[in-house]
Amino acid sequence: MSRKRRSFTTKYKVEAARRVIDSGRTIAEVARELGINEGLLGRWVADERRRIEAAATSGDQPLTAAERTELARLRRQVSEQEKDIAFFKKASAYFAANQQE
Known part of the structure; x- marks a missing residue:
């Protein structure tokens, strides 16, 4: 029997990544708390950090x-x-x- 692949909204991904970035907790801790794979959350965190960095270099402040x-x-x-x-x-x-x- 095949498992149904979970999909996550962009909002969920950003909120999960911000939990790691804002709280200073490790990716592993937050991933366990949310019940998702560490590698997946790690990619979301990297994407969010790149977005924050891009906003900073263009002179914008992240929200x-x-x-x-x-x-x-x-x-x-x-x-x-x-x-x-x-x-x-x-x-x-x-x-x-x-x-x-």
């Missing part, structure tokens, strides 16, 4: 943990508001069509 949390909250809020707007557009079109009858 702090608080800023990342706020950004995620705002993205969720925007998504919810876009859904509300789409609903209200459909509702207004429905009522406009029924009003003319």
Whole structure:
């Protein structure tokens, strides 16, 4: 029987890598805690460190943990508001069509 291959979102990968980078804990500790392979987490950490380094060389500052949390909250809020707007557009079109009858 074959095992289903697990896939991880980019957000999950970044958050896992930031656990290692921000906390100063070893990759092995965090990998055990998350139940993933050390090599996999090591690649994610290396990718995140390269991203941070690239941001630093271009003059940008990487986001702090608080800023990342706020950004995620705002993205969720925007998504919810876009859904509300789409609903209200459909509702207004429905009522406009029924009003003319």
